[in-house]
Amino acid sequence: MKKLTVILLTIVVALALTLTGCQKGSKTIKIGVGGAHTGDLASYGLPTVNAVQLVAEEINANGGIDGKMIEVVVEDDQCKPEIATNTASKLVGEGVVAVIGHICSGATKAALGIYKDSDILTVSPSATNPDLCDGTYPNFFRTIASDSAQAETEVAFMKTMGLKKVAVLHDKGDYGKGFAELVQANAPAAGIEVVLFEGITPGGVDYSAIINKVANSGAEALVWGGYHPEASKLVTQMKNKGMSIPFLSDDGVKDQTFIDVAGEFAEGVYATGPIDTSTNALYKKAAADHLAKYGEEPGAFFYNAYAAMLAVCNAIDKADSTEYAAMRDALTSNYVDTTLGSISFDNSGEAIGVGFVVYQVKNGKYVEVK
Amino acid sequence: MKPILDVKDMSMVFGGLRAVDKVNIHIDKGEIVALIGPNGAGKTTFFNCITGVYTPTEGEILISRSDNSGDQKKINGLKPNVINNMGLARTFQNIRLFSSMTVLENVMIGRHHALKSSILGSIFRVKSTREEEERLIHESYGILKKIGLEKFVNEQAQNLPYGAQRRLEIARAMATDPFLLLLDEPAAGMNPQETRELVDTINFIRDEENITILLIEHDMSLVMTLSERIYVVDYGQLIAEGAPEEIKANPDVIKAYLGE
Amino acid sequence: MEYFIQLFMSGTVKGSIYALIALGYAMVYGIIQLINFAHGEIYMIGAFTALIIGATMASAGVPTGLVLVVALISAMVWAAAYGVTLEKIAYKPLRNSPRLSALISAIGMSIFLQNYVLLAQTSNFVPYPNWVPQFAFLEDIKGILNSNQFFILLTTAVVMVLFTLMIRYTKMGKAMRATAQDKAMAQLVGINVNQVISVTFVLGSVTAALGGVLICSYMGQINYYIGFIAGIKAFVAAVLGGIGSIPGAVLGSFVLGWTESLGAGYLSSDYEDAFAFVILIIILLVRPSGLLGKKEIKKV
Amino acid sequence: MHNIDWKKELKQSTLAALWFIFLTFPLMVMKVAIIQGQATITWRWYNVPVVAVTFFILSFVWRYMLERRNFTQKKESKDILGKLLAQPKYSRPAIIALAVFLLAFPFAFSMYQTNVMISVLIYIILGLGLNIVVGYGGLLHLGYAAFYAMGAYSYGLFFTYMGPKFIEWGINTGLMFWIAIPAAAILSLVFGFIVCLPVIRLRGDYLAIVTLAFGEITRMFLQNEGQITLGPSGVSQIPRPWLLGMKITPVFAAKYVYFIALVLVIISIKVVKNLEDSKIGRAWEAMRDDDIAAQSMGIDLTRAKLASFAVGALWAGFAGVLLAAKTTFINPESFTLWESIIILCVVVLGGMGSIPGVIVGSVLMIMLPEYFRSFAEYRMLIFGLALVLMMIFRQGGIIPRKRKQHTFEVEGEGAVK
Secondary structure, three states: OHHHHHHHHHHHHHHHHHHHHOOOOOOOEEEEEEEOOOOOOHHHHHHHHHHHHHHHHHHHHOOOEOOEOEEEEEEEOOOOHHHHHHHHHHHHHHOOOEEEOOOOHHHHHHHHHHHHHOOOEEEEOOOOOHHHHOOOOOOEEEOOOOHHHHHHHHHHHHHHOOOOEEEEEEOOOHHHHHHHHHHHHHOHHHOOEEEEEEEOOOOOOOOHHHHHHHHHOOOOEEEEEOOHHHHHHHHHHHHHOOOOOOEEEOOOOOOHHHHHHHHHHHOOOEEEEEOOOOOOHHHHHHHHHHHHHHOOOOOOOHHHHHHHHHHHHHHHHHHOOOOHHHHHHHHHHOOEEEOOEEEEEOOOOOEEOOOEEEEEEEOOEEEEOO | OOOOEEEEEEEEEEOOEEEEEEEEEEEOOOOEEEEEOOOOOOHHHHHHHHOOOOOOOEEEEEEOOOOOOOOOEEOOOOOHHHHHHOOEEEOOOOOOOOOOOEHHHHHHHHHHHHOOOOHHHHHHOOHHHHHHHHHHHHHHHHHHHHHOOHHHOOOEHHHOOHHHHHHHHHHHHHOOOOOEEEEEOOOOOOOHHHHHHHHHHHHHHHHHHOOEEEEEOOOHHHHHHHOOEEEEEEOOEEEEEEOHHHHHHOHHHHHHHHOO | OHHHHHHHHHHHHHHHHHHHHHHHHHHHHHHHOOOOOOHHHHHHHHHHHHHHHHHHHHHOOOOHHHHHHHHHHHHHHHHHHHHHHHHHHHHHHHOOOOHHHHHHHHHHHHHHHHHHHHHHOOOOOEEOOOOOOOOHHHHHHOOOOOHHHHHHHHHHHHHHHHHHHHHHHOHHHHHHHHHHHOHHHHHHOOOOHHHHHHHHHHHHHHHHHHHHHHHHHHHOEEOOOHHHHHHHHHHHHHHHHOOOOHHHHHHHHHHHHHHHHHHHHHHOHHHHHHHHHHHHHHHHHHOOOOOOOOOOOOOO | OOOOOHHHHHHHHHHHHHHHHHHHHHHHHEEEEEEOOEEEEEEOOOHHHHHHHHHHHHHHHHHHHHHHHHHHOOOOOOOHHHHHHHOHHHHHHHHHHHHHHHHHHHHHOOHHHHHHHHHHHHHHHHHHHHHHHHHHOOOOOOOHHHHHHHHHHHHHHHHHHHHHHHHHHOOOOOHHHHHHHHHHHHHHHHHHHHHHHHHOOOOHHHHHHHHHHHHHHHHHHHHHOHHHHOHHHOEOOOOOOOOOOOOOOHHHHHHHHHHHHHHHHHHHHHHHHHHHOOHHHHHHHHHHHOHHHHHHOOOOHHHHHHHHHHHHHHHHHHHHHHHHHHHOOEOHHHHOHHHHHHHHHHHHHHOOOOHHHHHHHHHHHHHHHHHOHHHHHHHHHHHHHHHHHHHHHOOOOOOOOOOOOOOEOOOOOOOEO
């Protein structure tokens, strides 16, 4: 037992010494990546890691920023708020100057509680919740347009389709319900009546009751706020019931997996998604680099993350500093060429130069609706 | 003088089976009464009805702590703990001790009703609670001493010899301060020596502690030496009542035991 | 009125789906008083196996009808194998342990099997082919009842009838009833209790696999997580009907299906699951042993 | 354990290996992938020998372990460490070392480590609370996360609705934490009492499913009633606890919340210990051992159950407020059925009814996944398997329950031990 006590004390002392000894005087610029890297949402988080690493490697190969190398620190948050605070504190403890992430809006909010008070610049490639840019988090930026922009695009499109009555369903989640509520709020101004607004439970075994309800409501179209698995269940069941009203959705559905899963039933589905920049030179380069390194096409939010990383590195370069205020200043006052085109950020944190357009599934591919 | 336990036309029906059928029993203060009958005659069901484990389908059960006619109370359908608090305590045919507890703790559970401390008092372990706990332990030890189990006080209940376990059940029941003690086959599984000690214990409880006793028993010699009155049930019905000698000679009883 | 019929039919279909899964819960509970938390995973594994075998055959150019039959059979075979293995490994060593230990073991198995499929296959949603034949006579009323729904109803009805007959008239059925009532007694009169338990797991797994294939065909997709929510719902249905009772499980499933559909249709689908849970609580308050559950008599 | 029949053993292991090859064939050897909307199969034959060898060996180990379990079950386990620690000579330095370690922790380790430790402490409180219901009361509770949510939302919503007022009045919003701590505990207690009242007469599994239902209904309410609860987007910007009006940085907050949590844990342990040794604790013990005998000895089961539910819920209230203060953000997703199951696993894995067990259970459940991130993919797989194996081979949990037993020394005055 005495031994045990001694061992315990030694461990404490040793850990205390090592941990206090290694912080200061690092010659690298550390940039953190937070997001879901394991679990069922990993497919949304991992592409960001790849994007950040590709950019870092390229910059380091060219001599770094003002001679300083970039070091990427990757931490998983599983999209869970309570884990995200641990992740954030780990990144802060590592001494990162900026974070690319997080992926989910909920986890991002939880992590921002720590980044904000630690003065760490945070650029998310995917968190679209409008609240994030309402001024409460001055350190927050994103390279994706907010859900309000997305909902506005959707409603404007519904107006051009000549719809008068729509049903709005959502998955009761942060993202899905948020989008659905914004559509509901914008619809009256466009002369559209929302005749049904309800949430459904993801993972259910049968949605025929709610589809009957939609059919019965006299809606001329169904708007879905949520992700693709439920969307494909809904379109499949609608078509099997002989319903043919248009199905409109968000960028959670603008994903090739949706078309793979829903198959023939996906034809004709509308979904909003970020403006297509695939003709952009940097975009092509990023895609080629990814294919060369990982042997496959990049996944969700890859280009947004690539752009975010480019913007952050550019800001450090322009500011000649890793001080928060200087970096923030550089970020909001300069345009930078990215995979998403030439972008800058406004004072609330939204990217200028990114936006949404409407796509439609035609012959098993999403095609922009002009 | 009113009986302290008065059961009137009590029946207990399970589905179609009449386990207890219009039974009338009364017990006076200070008696030792036995309830006998062949296996499956409904004796334990009768106990369960009186102690509140079952709610009898028909009839009335009245108790009174003293023999004044004034304070007779109907206890049909009350919960077992309420009935216990009113002064009826029991033992079980198949011993139901709290096996993970010590002998002392088993008796302490029996004293549960006598404790006044509140949850808050327990949480903060205030002085009055501590004193009460101390007192409780001494009281419980006292009860064990009376029943002659003090040498086992710190043993785990399940490690006791069989006879001692039965006696511990009696001690635990006595700890609840009853005026009527219902013993369900107290001598089952005991050797002759243990049985003799049991007789002394039961007499002691009646004489010194002033507790009336109703017991179910198969050991006829014990029943005949101990009890003053005997009730005999068969197929749920009361078939005979009387002093031991009368019962011994009753042809219905002999028939019930020996069969046709 | 037509709206009501639509909702009622969709509730009936939903009820049939729950019933196919709930049966396994009820049977296992009846025999060994264990909430088999991993039952939903057996359902998922059955459906996955059918997809894999079916996809292999379809790419080899086997005709659709044959694909359906072979895929279904292999789903049932492997689900049964998983069910029996599950029982042998995770439940049998705990047969004389406190109930909570067996329940935690079941939860552990549920987590294990989900992640096993996740790692061995994929975390993504996979499209599920619709193998169910499309009936021409339903074309006009497909707004109320389409071919997949019809096929699910039909299967559930057939399974119910077969089960009732089996339990009532076969030797195994009698042995199962005896074991459910008193395991020690059944053993004494010469019933091989281990065998009865294995058969129970086989039957429960087979119906779950059947349900898995039909439901995935109907919904058009599958992933490793589908068993969890379906399993919880079926479990609620089984409890609602009186856990351990097979007719109770079926009745409970339909009550649940109707409540959810009518609740979603006339009130709000926001609280679709809450309606199910509220009905459950109300029924249990009135009948603490479920709709058809036997009232237990305390043995003293 | 003697005379191993090698021929038989070999045969059994071979059979097991063959069986598992068959069993895992479709899922392990074949893999479905979607290419261009078409399901295709890739064959992974290399998995066959892997499965065969693995299960051939595991089969041996399994049978050996099962036999050993049956063999040793009867004997008392040799708890050397426990016996050593029972002596004051050894226990005192151990306790001092532990105290030093715990006090020095946030200063010796990074903010990240401290935050992880806060999670552990929160789960200890949750575990102790649920332990009252499951371990002492013997009632299977699958909706404990609802009470956790109750605590977190009491603080969160209190801030949402009253925060602006506090700012208007010029009062530091951090003070709300100190109001929320007792308020949330009382609210959870009352909520626990109300929920319990109608369902108390249900037994065993029926009780489990109804508590599950209550948990889910609570979460749905939080999700759907956005006007009241802010819906799925949750409550953000929850203030950190007040300390003399200081501006609290995250690094400092982590240390500060750590110590608040630590104090709460110590209080919880003390209170739970006191409860265990008291009248109500003995009543729970008796109820769990034999409810009919307990009732016949005058114990009011309804009251005992109500007490265990309500007191159990109280700790969830504390834990909830701590969670809100730690993350500064809460949403309904943190209070799912899974959360209830995880807390249940903490209790059962650690050892039902055992306070040190709950502590070790929380440490394992939270720290292992956190530190074994490199095994991320296999983490849940191993976790599931560990639950099964624990139940089979160490049923009482890691530190089985060892209740303080009341004894009586006859010598002298009869000192109470």
